Amino acid sequence: SYELTQAPSVSVSPGQTASITCSGANVEDKYVSWYQQKPGQSPLLVIYQDTKRPSGTPERFSGSNSGNTATLTISGTQALDEADYYCQAWDSNTVVFGGGTKLTVL
Amino acid sequence: EVQLVQSGAEVKKPGESLKISCEGSGHSFNTYWIGWVRQMPGKGLEWMGRIYPADSNTRYRPSFQGQVTISADKSISTAYLQWSSLRASDTAMYYCARLSSAAGNFFDSWGQGTQVTVSS
Numbered sequence: 698s699y700e701l702t703q704a705p706s707v708s709v710s711p712g713q714t715a716s717i718t719c720s721g722a723n724v725e726d727k728y729v730s731w732y733q734q735k736p737g738q739s740p741l742l743v744i745y746q747d748t749k750r751p752s753g754t755p756e757r758f759s760g761s762n763s764g765n766t767a768t769l770t771i772s773g774t775q776a777l778d779e780a781d782y783y784c785q786a787w788d789s790n791t792v793v794f795g796g797g798t799k800l801t802v803l
Numbered sequence: 804e805v806q807l808v809q810s811g812a813e814v815k816k817p818g819e820s821l822k823i824s825c826e827g828s829g830h831s832f833n834t835y836w837i838g839w840v841r842q843m844p845g846k847g848l849e850w851m852g853r854i855y856p857a858d859s860n861t862r863y864r865p866s867f868q869g870q871v872t873i874s875a876d877k878s879i880s881t882a883y884l885q886w887s888s889l890r891a892s893d894t895a896m897y898y899c900a901r902l903s904s905a906a907g908n909f910f911d912s913w914g915q916g917t918q919v920t921v922s923s
Contacts, residue, residue, distance in 0.1 A: 728907030732848075739847065739898055739913040740840075746907045783848050787908035790862060792838060792850035 699788035701795035708801045715771040717798045719784030721766060727786040729767040731760060734797075735780045743782075746771060776802050805829045807837075807899050807914035814887050814920045821916045822885035825899030832880035833857040836902040838910060839873060839884045843895045853902060855881055889921045 702720045709715040719729060729747050732740040742751050742761035747767065757772045767786075771778055779802045784795040810824040825837065838853040842876035852863040855877040863873070875882045882899055897917045 709895070728909070730909035734848075739916055740900075740910070741913070742909060742911055745903070745909045745911070746905070751911065766854060781847075785848075785909060791864060792853070792908065794840075794848045794850060799845040 698791070699786070699793050701786060701793055703782075703784060703795040703798045704713055705796070706799045706801065708803060709771075709774045711776060711802055712773055715774045715778070715800055717769040717771075717782050717784075717800065719767040719769070720765055720794045721767075721786065721793075724765055724767050724786065725762050726746075727762075727788065729760070729762050730785045731758075731769045732783045732785065733778075733780045734783065740783065771800075774800075774802055778802060805901065806871050807901060807911040807912055808817070809897075809899060809914040809917045812918040812920070814922070816923055817888075817890055817921055819889050819921075820885070821889055821919065822883050823897060825882045825884075827880045827882075828895065830901075833877045835904060837875070837882045838900050838902055839871075839882075840898045840900060840910075841895045842898065842916075848898075849861050851884070851897075856880070856882060889919075891921050891923075893919060894921045895919060 731744040734740045743754045747762040748760045783797045806828045808914040833856040836853045839851040851867045854861045854873045856877045872885045894905045899914040901912040
């Protein structure tokens with residue numbers, strides 16, 4: 698079965714750029730979505746179709762997908778961006794989630 | 804506004820049955836796939852399965868096939884997730900979410916979650 702791999706944790710200083718990666722075999726051939734989940738809250742879609750932002754997602758969030766790696770980039774990271782982030786793709790009629798990355802802003 | 808409202812938290816004993824719900828509003832509920840996602844304590848998101856309420860077409864992740872039943876009542880725009888015999892390992896938060904009709908098959912709206920606790 699298809700797998701998406703994320704680093705368990707990423708740390709970033711306020712105002713700096715955070716990059717969260719999601720690795721999968723030829724993931725560039727699939728659309729990748731990204732979800733943000735803060736403690737005690739439901740997941741929230743922040744990026745879909747690799748690069749698109751839903752209305753309400755700040756412009757500092759961007760996405761890319763190339764080769765075997767999809768990346769969520771947060772420019773000018775703010776304290777309120779501290780959360781768990783999950784990538785997601787679709788394979789063989791199955792939803793696949795990455796294991797999640799905890800972003801710490803310190 | 805698209806809304807998915809889930810039923811409240813449940814505390815059950817091992818072996819008991821349970822059915823939790825997810826009611827949609829603000830959109831044509833019956834013409835979107837609705838998925839169920841499990842999140843065990845301190846863990847990540849796991850897709851369990853999905854249903855198309857208009858015709859109750861259902862797909863399960865293999866590891867959940869036979870462990871849970873996903874159903875829907877299109878007349879009241881509600882999807883369900885049920886267990887016939889709960890186990891302690893079913894303790895988790897369960898989310899329903901709407902699969903977008905756009906390319907990419909992503910969840911564009913989520914319910915608030917239903918906490919299920921199974922303990923003797």
